[in-house]
Amino acid sequence: MNRSLSFEIFRYAAILTIVALSLVPTLWMASMAFKPIAEWSATGADLTWWPKSPTLDNFRFLFGESSSDLIVALDRTAARPILASLLSAVFGTLIAMVAGTSAAYGLSRFGSGGNLPLALIQLRIFPPMAVMIPVMIMWAFLDLIDTWYGLALVYGIVTMPFAFWLMKTFFDDMPREIEDAALVEGCSRLRVFWKITLPMMRPALASSALFVFILNWSDYLIGLLLTTRDWVTIPVYMASLSSSMTGQLYGAKAALGLIAAIPPVVLGIAIQKHLVRGLTFGALKQ
């Protein structure tokens, strides 16, 4: 069964190539974030893989310190957009998970709701633009424009179908007998959900929440339409990082991009053990 050495070499070479291709842009961004203006704006032969004189200037610039090389100063620091993104994405994810999980459980267990599952996907099939303009008008009317909670509410509604479909699959896969056993042993329906189903669903909840969070965190269009100044999100703010004198501020953008990558990565690592399925193993025979 020994596969030939040349095949193994080829296999690893192929894997490394794919990994390199997908990681190079990220590495390029990370490298750029630590380059001074002369290096990140360089072209041709002056362009280098690694910063020659690494600096934190780009980060300082984002948070209000004007750097010596950069004549421009920001009228708003990145602190507020980071807060806006965090608040709206976290609360949007909470809304989507609570609503989506409840709906998924009800539909999975009691099969009621008729065509509701399909109706929920059509929310996603509809072109977002066509939905968002009316929402923008309504939100303006309700004074929800440029508020983090107005944004969170829309994020929750828009990503709820994803939470619903992910959780419904997990609930469908969960053996019914475990809930039956808890019912027989003295639990009410609601208590079964709290004491048995939700704890068993922890891995499913964690991975679905991460997925929904990343969707919310990386949104541009909704943030662009529903926020104007106080609560613009990171992607919207990033687009504004340019000046008439220097053009696109790539160094600052790279630095902000690096910061924006932190929450999903940290969350992913935190719930990594939950991402591995297998918690239900052992509950049943076989």
Added chain:
Amino acid sequence: MASIAFRNVTKRFGDTIAVNDVSFEIADNEFFCLFGPPLSGKTTILKLILGLERPDEGEVLIDGEPVNHVSPARRNVAMVFQNLALFPHMTAEENVRFPLVERKISPDEIAPRVADVVEKLHIGHILHKSPAQLSGGERQRVAIARALVRDPVAYLMDDPISALDARLREETRVELKRIQHELGRTLVYVTHDQEEAMSVADRIAVLENGVIRQIGAPSDIYDNPRSAYVAGMLGAPAMNLITLDPGRLSALDGALSLHAMTVPDGASQIGIRPEDLAVDHDVDGVRKPVQVYEVEPLGGVTVVTLQAGETSLRAMVRGQPKIEPSSQVALAVANGQACFFDSEGQAVTA
């Protein structure tokens, strides 16, 4: 203290009728076995007793009280599920305590009761483990302990030992019977294994397609099956069902003489248990011989498979007789032990 009764209970799932107009009564302290092939309605009957399903028609009674609208939690019936249904996110001990904690029993009372059942099932050494870390037999015992820990009016078990290997199954079977005697509680037991049903039950209900075909003590059903179906379900190897020859004084084209027996009117089939089919390797010239197809010595008994024309028969002979495959033997009905069935498969008696 609980009797369980079904009065004309019907349960449908969409177009399929899982339980069809079933009535029976299980006495207090009885070891009652529901026995039948897969999908014959056994598990649905348990769920109806538990209250996990509600009957479409008829009434379920526990202790004479109708319970159709009583929730599972308040019926006070304990259950061991077929797939055990242990809670995977709890340790074995938390699983066993669960029914008591949920019923708000005081901690002072929980400890001795858990200790008692832990000792009964010998699971003290595995209490700290999670279900995933336990072997099949250990999980089985934890699941049984969870059902035994409180004081229900009846225990229900859905084929709880089917996943165990043969030896462990026999041991657990004996253990279950002993525990049932000790507890003095009604036990409703579902199985598809005829040997298990025969060996543990006080009474057996034989099911087919959601209908109870016969209820009775194991020996009674074994000796007096009411239909060819029931006769075929109990006993291994299964009963030989042989079409009678025209004139009804013999079967197998004369190879099996029935002159010494009273064949009842209307009979079209004779049923002979393998142990009641005598195989004689002295072909005497009077009886028409049949051919031996295969011989399986099992130690104490030998199973002889015979081929008579189109019909395959099995006989069980004590010890290890000198019968060779492909040899010719003569057949007889031993001690006149046989059942007769009409063309519909219903038993007919003289």
